[in-house]
Amino acid sequence: MPESNVIVITGTRKGIGQYLAQYYVEKGHCVVGCSREPAGYDLEGYSHYTLDVSNERDVVKMFSDVRKRFGAIYGLVNNAGIASMNHSLLTPLKTVQRIFDTNVMGTFLFCREAAKLMRPAKCGRIINFATVATPFKLEGEAAYASSKAAVVSLTEILAREYAEYGITVNAVGPTPVQTDLIRSVPKDKMSRLIDRQAIKRFGEFRDVSNAVDFFLNPQSDFVTGQVIYLGGA
Amino acid sequence: MRDRILEAIFRAIDDANDSFAPADRLAKSAETVLYGPGGNLDSLGLVTLVLSVEREVDDEFGTPVSLADEKAMSQKTSPFRNVGTLADYIEVLLTENANA
Numbered sequence: 636m637p638e639s640n641v642i643v644i645t646g647t648r649k650g651i652g653q654y655l656a657q658y659y660v661e662k663g664h665c666v667v668g669c670s671r672e673p674a675g676y677d678l679e680g681y682s683h684y685t686l687d688v689s690n691e692r693d694v695v696k697m698f699s700d701v702r703k704r705f706g707a708i709y710g711l712v713n714n715a716g717i718a719s720m721n722h723s724l725l726t727p728l729k730t731v732q733r734i735f736d737t738n739v740m741g742t743f744l745f746c747r748e749a750a751k752l753m754r755p756a757k758c759g760r761i762i763n764f765a766t767v768a769t770p771f772k773l774e775g776e777a778a779y780a781s782s783k784a785a786v787v788s789l790t791e792i793l794a795r796e797y798a799e800y801g802i803t804v805n806a807v808g809p810t811p812v813q814t815d816l817i818r819s820v821p822k823d824k825m826s827r828l829i830d831r832q833a834i835k836r837f838g839e840f841r842d843v844s845n846a847v848d849f850f851l852n853p854q855s856d857f858v859t860g861q862v863i864y865l866g867g868a
Numbered sequence: 869m870r871d872r873i874l875e876a877i878f879r880a881i882d883d884a885n886d887s888f889a890p891a892d893r894l895a896k897s898a899e900t901v902l903y904g905p906g907g908n909l910d911s912l913g914l915v916t917l918v919l920s921v922e923r924e925v926d927d928e929f930g931t932p933v934s935l936a937d938e939k940a941m942s943q944k945t946s947p948f949r950n951v952g953t954l955a956d957y958i959e960v961l962l963t964e965n966a967n968a
C-alpha cells in the first residue's frame with residue numbers, strides 16, 4: 636500500500652470535481668481540493684484552497700503548505716477545466732487564452748508541483764482530464780479540444796519523465812456529463828454528439844470515478860501515458 | 869541572507885549526495901561546479917539537487933520558490949553552473965518575493 640493516502644483534486648467546487656472530492660473522502664482518503672471560489676461545503680478529511688490553477692505563485696504556495704501538513708501525496712486529479720463552444724471566427728483570443736491557462740497551464744503546474752511531493756516515496760498517480768471533443772474533432776470547440784489535445788500530449792510525455800520516480804500519468808476523457816460545463820450547448824448538437832459514441836448515453840459521475848479508480852489503484856503501476864475515452868469514443 | 873542561503877544549499881547537497889554514486893557526490897563549497905563543463909551532475913542529478921534546494925529554502929525562509937528557469941540548460945548563463953550562482957539566483961527570487 637502507498638505510504639500516503641492524500642489526493643489532490645482540482646476544480647472541486649462543483650461538477651465532476653465536487654463529486655470526486657466527496658467520493659474519495661468517503662473511500663477514506665484525505666482530499667485536498669481547490670477552485671477559484673470557496674468550496675461551499677465542509678467535509679471531514681477535506682480541505683480547500685481558493686486559487687486559480689494557472690497562478691504559479693499560488694499553486695507553489697499551496698503545495699508548500701500541503702508538504703508541511705502532509706509530507707507526501709499519493710494522487711493528483713487534474714479535473715479543473717473550462718470550455719467555450721463557439722465558431723473559431725467568433726472566438727476572441729482572450730477566450731482561447733483563458734481556456735489554455737486553466738486547462739493546459741494549470742495541468743502543467745499541478746503535475747510539476749505534485750510530482751515533487753510524490754518523488755521521495757517513489758510512488759504516485761497523476762490523472763489528467765481529456766475529452767471526447769478531441770478525437771471527435773468537434774466543430775465549434777477548436778479552443779477547448781485543442782487545449783485538451785495539449786493535455787494528452789503532456790500526459791504522454793510526463794509519463795516518461797516521471798516513470799523513474801514511480802509516478803504514473805494517465806488521462807480520462809469523459810463524454811458529455813450533465814454539469815454546468817455543457818449547460819449552454821444546444822440540445823440537438825448534444826444529441827448528435829452522443830450519437831457518435833459507441834454507447835449512446837450521457838456519462839455519469841460514476842463512469843468518471845470508475846476510470847479514475849483504475850488509474851489510482853496501487854496495482855496500476857504498469858499503466859502510464861494512456862488515455863481512457865469513455866463511451867467508446 | 870546569503871549565508872543562510874548557502875547553508876540551505878549545503879543541507880540540500882547532503883541530502884542529494886545520499887542518492888548519488890560516491891564519484892558524483894558534491895562538495896559543500898560556493899565554488900562547487902554543478903551542471904555543465906566540469907560539473908558532476910547530469911540532468912537527472914540536477915533535478916534531484918534542485919528539488920532538495922527548493923525544499924530547504926522553503927523550510928529556512930518560509931517562502932516557497934520555484935527554481936525552474938529557462939536558462940537552466942544554458943552553459944553560460946545557467947543559475948545552476950555552480951553553488952555560488954545558484955545562491956545568487958535564490959537571493960534574487962527571495963527578494964522578488966518579498967517585494968511582491
Ligand SMILES: NC(=O)c1ccc[n+]([C@@H]2O[C@H](COP(=O)([O-])OP(=O)(O)OC[C@H]3O[C@@H](n4cnc5c(N)ncnc54)[C@H](OP(=O)(O)O)[C@@H]3O)[C@@H](O)[C@H]2O)c1
Pocket residue numbers: 645646647648649650651652653669670671672673686687688689713714715716717718737741764765766767808809810811812813814815816817
Ligand atoms: N461535463 C462534461 O461534459 C465533460 C466532458 C468531457 C470532459 N470534461 C472535463 O471534466 C472536467 C470537469 O468538468 P465539469 O463538467 O465538472 O465542469 P464544471 O461543472 O464547470 O466545474 C469546473 C470546476 O473547475 C473549477 N475551475 C474552473 N476553472 C478553474 C481555475 N482556473 N482554477 C481553479 N479551479 C477552476 C470550477 O470552480 P470555480 O469556478 O470556483 O473555479 C469548478 O469547480 C473538466 O476538465 C472538463 O474539461 C467534462
